[in-house]
Amino acid sequence: MKRVGFTLNGKTTTCDVEENELLLHTLRERLSIASVKEGCSIGECGTCTVLIDNEPCYACLTLTAKVEGRDVLTVEYLAHADLLHPLQESFISHGAVQCGFCTPAMLLVGYSLLLKHRQPTDEQIREAMSGNLCRCTGYVQIIEAIKDAAPVFIHSGS
Ligand code: FES
Numbered sequence: 001m002k003r004v005g006f007t008l009n010g011k012t013t014t015c016d017v018e019e020n021e022l023l024l025h026t027l028r029e030r031l032s033i034a035s036v037k038e039g040c041s042i043g044e045c046g047t048c049t050v051l052i053d054n055e056p057c058y059a060c061l062t063l064t065a066k067v068e069g070r071d072v073l074t075v076e077y078l079a080h081a082d083l084l085h086p087l088q089e090s091f092i093s094h095g096a097v098q099c100g101f102c103t104p105a106m107l108l109v110g111y112s113l114l115l116k117h118r119q120p121t122d123e124q125i126r127e128a129m130s131g132n133l134c135r136c137t138g139y140v141q142i143i144e145a146i147k148d149a150a151p152v153f154i155h156s157g158s
């Protein structure tokens with residue numbers, strides 16, 4: 001076992017993990033973060049996406065040991081108490097949440113994009129989402145939700 005320390009959703013976290021343990025397993029099984037979904041487990045669907053230092057990464061391909069000292073965000077970071085983040089509100093109002101399986105990852109991808117581009121183009125949104133599959137929405141609602149959240153985007157935690 002190896003002790004790994006990192007920041008998870010703004011809180012200092014330490015965890016004893018196997019040498020080759022994947023972040024997806026650590027988050028779900030050791031830290032009870034069920035929002036990080038296990039889909040394909042081979043880096044194709046994007047449902048396991050988390051942000052590491054604000055960049056989207058597949059937790060199913062990331063060794064937990066590699067996040068030592070880094071900043072990991074999951075969708076739990078976005079809402080505060082009963083208050084949803086404007087991006088989450090926008091997903092709901094645009095019908096961008098259907099079965100919901102891709103939603104935590106899509107929200108994180110959108111959040112990361114809006115940190116870099118406060119008024120992203122459709123092309124930038126499509127590019128940002130290119131590693132994330134959604135079987136339900138046809139992506140249009142998600143694109144509209146991200147675009148409409150841009151004017152009221154607040155960097156959660158700032
Ligand atoms: S579960 Fe990680 S990309 Fe599919």
Ligand code: FES
Pocket residue numbers: 096097098099100101102103133134135136137
């Ligand atoms: S809402 Fe069902 S997979 Fe995206």
